[in-house]
Amino acid sequence: MFNIERWQEIFETIRKNKLRTFLTGLSVASGIFILVILLGFGQGMTNGVAKEFEEDAANRIVVWTGVTTVEHKGLNPGRFIELRNEDYDLLIKKYEDDLEFKSSVYRIWSGVATYKNESGSYRVEGVYPDYQFIENASLTAGRFLNYDDHNGYEKVIVIGHKVYKDLFGNKEAIGEQVQISGINFKVIGVYSDPGGEREESRIFLPLSTSQRVFNGGNKVRNMGFTLRPQATFQQAVQHSIAISNEIESFLKERHIVAPEDDSAIDSWNSLEEAKRYYDLMDMIKLFFWVVGICTIIAGVVGVSNIMLIIVKERTKEIGIRKAIGAQPWSIIGMILHESIFVTAIAGFLGLIFSMALLEVIGPNIEIDYIVNPSVNFNVAITTVFVLIIAGALAGFFPAWRAARIKPIEALREE
Amino acid sequence: MIEITDLHKSYVMGTNTLHVLKGIDFTVNEGELVAIMGSSGSGKSTLLNILGMLDEADQGTYTLDGTLIHNLNEKIAARYRNKFLGFVFQSFNLISYKNALENVAMPLYYQGVKRNERNEKAMHYLEKVGLAEWATHLPNELSGGQKQRVAIARALASEPKVLLADEPTGALDSTTSYEVMEIIQSINDEGKTILIVTHEDDIAHMCKRIVNLKDGIIIDDSIISQVRVKATSHV
Numbered sequence: 019m020f021n022i023e024r025w026q027e028i029f030e031t032i033r034k035n036k037l038r039t040f041l042t043g044l045s046v047a048s049g050i051f052i053l054v055i056l057l058g059f060g061q062g063m064t065n066g067v068a069k070e071f072e073e074d075a076a077n078r079i080v081v082w083t084g085v086t087t088v089e090h091k092g093l094n095p096g097r098f099i100e101l102r103n104e105d106y107d108l109l110i111k112k113y114e115d116d117l118e119f120k121s122s123v124y125r126i127w128s129g130v131a132t133y134k135n136e137s138g139s140y141r142v143e144g145v146y147p148d149y150q151f152i153e154n155a156s157l158t159a160g161r162f163l164n165y166d167d168h169n170g171y172e173k174v175i176v177i178g179h180k181v182y183k184d185l186f187g188n189k190e191a192i193g194e195q196v197q198i199s200g201i202n203f204k205v206i207g208v209y210s211d212p213g214g215e216r217e218e219s220r221i222f223l224p225l226s227t228s229q230r231v232f233n234g235g236n237k238v239r240n241m242g243f244t245l246r247p248q249a250t251f252q253q254a255v256q257h258s259i260a261i262s263n264e265i266e267s268f269l270k271e272r273h274i275v276a277p278e279d280d281s282a283i284d285s286w287n288s289l290e291e292a293k294r295y296y297d298l299m300d301m302i303k304l305f306f307w308v309v310g311i312c313t314i315i316a317g318v319v320g321v322s323n324i325m326l327i328i329v330k331e332r333t334k335e336i337g338i339r340k341a342i343g344a345q346p347w348s349i350i351g352m353i354l355h356e357s358i359f360v361t362a363i364a365g366f367l368g369l370i371f372s373m374a375l376l377e378v379i380g381p382n383i384e385i386d387y388i389v390n391p392s393v394n395f396n397v398a399i400t401t402v403f404v405l406i407i408a409g410a411l412a413g414f415f416p417a418w419r420a421a422r423i424k425p426i427e428a429l430r431e432e
Numbered sequence: 433m434i435e436i437t438d439l440h441k442s443y444v445m446g447t448n449t450l451h452v453l454k455g456i457d458f459t460v461n462e463g464e465l466v467a468i469m470g471s472s473g474s475g476k477s478t479l480l481n482i483l484g485m486l487d488e489a490d491q492g493t494y495t496l497d498g499t500l501i502h503n504l505n506e507k508i509a510a511r512y513r514n515k516f517l518g519f520v521f522q523s524f525n526l527i528s529y530k531n532a533l534e535n536v537a538m539p540l541y542y543q544g545v546k547r548n549e550r551n552e553k554a555m556h557y558l559e560k561v562g563l564a565e566w567a568t569h570l571p572n573e574l575s576g577g578q579k580q581r582v583a584i585a586r587a588l589a590s591e592p593k594v595l596l597a598d599e600p601t602g603a604l605d606s607t608t609s610y611e612v613m614e615i616i617q618s619i620n621d622e623g624k625t626i627l628i629v630t631h632e633d634d635i636a637h638m639c640k641r642i643v644n645l646k647d648g649i650i651i652d653d654s655i656i657s658q659v660r661v662k663a664t665s666h667v
């Protein structure tokens with residue numbers, strides 16, 4: 019391996035057989051290139067799907083109400099069902115052990131917020147302090163609502179980043195007074211949400227304040243919960259489905275709604291949704307792996323073929339070399355040395371080139387469901403080695419055979 | 433230098449065996465220049481290939497420069513070929529992507545000679561066959577005669593004890609044939625033992641001894657008076 023004379027001989031052979039070298043190299047490099055790009059986009063899709071779920075806490079349950087459509091226990095359809103604070107209090111007591119974060123939501127429609135000369139229309143929601151975690155919101159300034167705000171009916175608000183930009187530009191917002199439907203509220207926090215602008219154009223205030231100030235009585239628009247983590251994803255999904263169904267039936271019974279009447283009271287849980295996506299994601303990953311493995315196999319077959327042809331083409335040369343005194347092993351060594359050298363260089367070129375491409379274009383790609391395609395370096399490098407070893411093995415057997423046949427037979431080869 | 437006794441060789445093809453050499457006894461002393469003649473298929477190449485350890489005999493003994501050649505594995509055969517023997521083939525067998533100098537230097541590479549010394553030596557032998565100024569040319573840029581002279585230089589480069597040539601002039605016209613023979617004679621003059629397989633009478637008579645093969649046995653073996661090639665200018 020470290021014999022300088024051997025290296026010189028290899029380099030000369032490579033230099034003087036440029037086409038052969040180029041073709042071998044091209045097939046290896048393009049194989050690696052295609053594989054890396056493929057795996058990169060597989061990863062990109064995975065990232066894209068995962069991003070869809072960052073918006074909210076992953077194990078969220080939401081319950082909301084509407085109008086009944088089914089007659090039940092003598093009550094006519096068309097009733098509007100409204101949840102109350104008592105519903106919420108009963109629920110969180112009943113499911114104390116299952117629920118992690120919980121909040122009722124009272125929504126004020128047409129919430130026009132005004133600060134000095136700026137104003138805009140936003141979703142204004144009265145919530146419990148836990149709501150921050152249900153929404154996965156993180157604060158960029160100030161603090162979120164707390165129970166003191168709630169108990170004291172404080173007129174304080176936390177505004178989304180979009181609201182902040184609209185009303186304040188880049189000015190300090192904490193401590194400023196914002197008018198909502200003519201009533202002054204003090205801004206105590208600004209939050210951002212992975213869900214983006216849509217989720218960031220909301221204003222939160224204490225539930226108690228919202229019900230009192232906007233004549234909500236003890237009405238609740240909907241409720242959001244997150245569940246305590248479970249050991250496995252499967253268990254989490256099962257648990258989430260079970261609890262959301264239980265909550266739904268509990269409320270249906272309390273409000274005398276037919277069990278099947280989903281337009282009166284309905285629930286949604288993100289894990290059931292997530293499971294569908296994860297299943298899809300597994301399919302996508304599997305697909306990319308199958309395609310990737312097929313690509314490697316094609317690459318291995320290609321490299322092997324080229325090595326076979328090279329050795330076949332060189333049989334006569336091998337005969338000549340043997341006639342003038344080459345040892346069989348020096349011939350095998352020469353062929354392997356050359357093939358490993360060429361496949362390695364080409365493999366790493368393909369690797370570097372494709373990784374660089376992903377590196378450059380990857381972060382700029384943000385189509386739906388494809389985010390930052392990138393590739394696991396270990397997988398890529400393993401593939402390069404697989405191809406090198408395949409090339410070496412594919413070269414070894416014909417080289418070994420060619421080195422063993424009598425020189426006179428090798429010389430007869432044309 | 434070469435001593436063979438009762439040499440047999442058969443080729444097996446499917447169910448048939450073709451008995452090609454049927455008991456050859458034959459001795460060559462140092463410094464001889466021997467022509468091996470005989471009709472096509474008489475076994476000349478087979479004999480030469482066995483002498484050159486490119487092929488193996490089925491039966492009989494072969495002693496080369498006092499060493500009994502038997503039980504050859506490829507490794508040992510390769511060493512002997514490199515140390516004792518130089519080959520010249522009818523079809524030249526130069527490596528096409530290497531230039532004249534590199535071709536001549538090849539056997540030295542396998543002897544483990546360092547690069548500079550290799551090229552120096554190779555150049556010396558190229559000069560000897562009158563092709564110094566063609567050193568950097570590829571085989572396909574050389575004429576048949578020139579290629580054969582490169583092949584001779586290559587065979588000489590490893591400083592073998594015996595030079596074996598299978599129809600070295602078979603692919604050449606008579607003028608170039610004579611040029612090649614002139615070189616062979618001059619090498620022989622320096623004391624090298626040379627065996628040449630040939631079909632041509634005039635070539636055979638430029639040697640010092642003619643061995644005639646027929647159907648796998650030697651039917652005639654006689655010392656002749658050598659015809660010297662007229663000194664012509666090289667190139």
Ligand SMILES: Nc1ncnc2c1ncn2[C@@H]1O[C@H](COP(=O)(O)OP(=O)(O)OP(=O)(O)O)[C@@H](O)[C@H]1O
Nearest residue numbers: 443445450452470471472473474475476477478479
């Ligand atoms: N590898 C082989 N397999 C089978 N038969 C062979 C093989 N090599 C040679 N022969 C046969 O052996 C016989 C002798 O062949 P050889 O090449 O020694 O003849 P030759 O005297 O050199 O002939 P030519 O003058 O045509 O070169 C021929 O009949 C040939 O067909």
Ligand SMILES: [Mg+2]
Nearest residue numbers: 476477478598
């Ligand atoms: Mg012959």
